[in-house]
Amino acid sequence: MDKILEQHKIWLSSGGEEGNQAYLRNANLSSADLRDAYLIATDLSGAYLRNADLSGANLRGANLARTILPNSTFIIFGEKYFISICGYCVRAGCQCHSVNEWRQFSKRDIFDMDGKNSLKFYPRLLDIIDFYCGKGERPEWLKEQNND
Incomplete structure (x- = not known):
């Protein structure tokens, strides 16, 4: 997971010229430690994040369709x-x-x-x-x- 997130960060900072966008569609990330993770524009659709630690994670622009989030997690739009x-x-x-x-x-x-x-x-x-x-x-x- 660390390698995927590092490549994603490079992808973001290079404007898509280097690294790889994180593609975590339908991934089982239960109990994953994603504290302070840089998940901007990550495809997390259908991912299972129950019991994952998302404290401080940046989810701006992430695809969260059908994602199962940890309890007490709220994304506020508008x-x-x-x-x-x-x-x-x-x-x-x-x-x-x-x-x-x-x-x-x-x-x-x-x-x-x-x-x-x-x-x-x-x-x-x-x-x-x-x-x-x-x-x-x-x-x-x-x-x-x-x-x-």
Whole structure:
């Protein structure tokens, strides 16, 4: 699996000139350790991923049709940023952090991610996290901002 993922990463970074695209259609990847795996544009259709660890995996543009995902895995479409939740790891765009980290970031931390775009989107992201992972605290700076 490591070799396939390494070749896929080369394929992506070379614009398809080198390496090989990961083709994992109908693969049995149960219990696979795919933490922080770079799975952008991977064909995972029909793959069996039950009990796989996808914490921090980047699944943007992956074909997940008929894929059996681990419990507590959510892929959220239609938002400004690609969002995936696997257990308590939340990826929004290129940022991947635990639920607790997302809930505690300073205004500067969020601004440094993508400027005003991320500041504007941050309350929406926390709403999404609350919906899928349970209601949690919001940073004081955000509460103060809402009271203005």
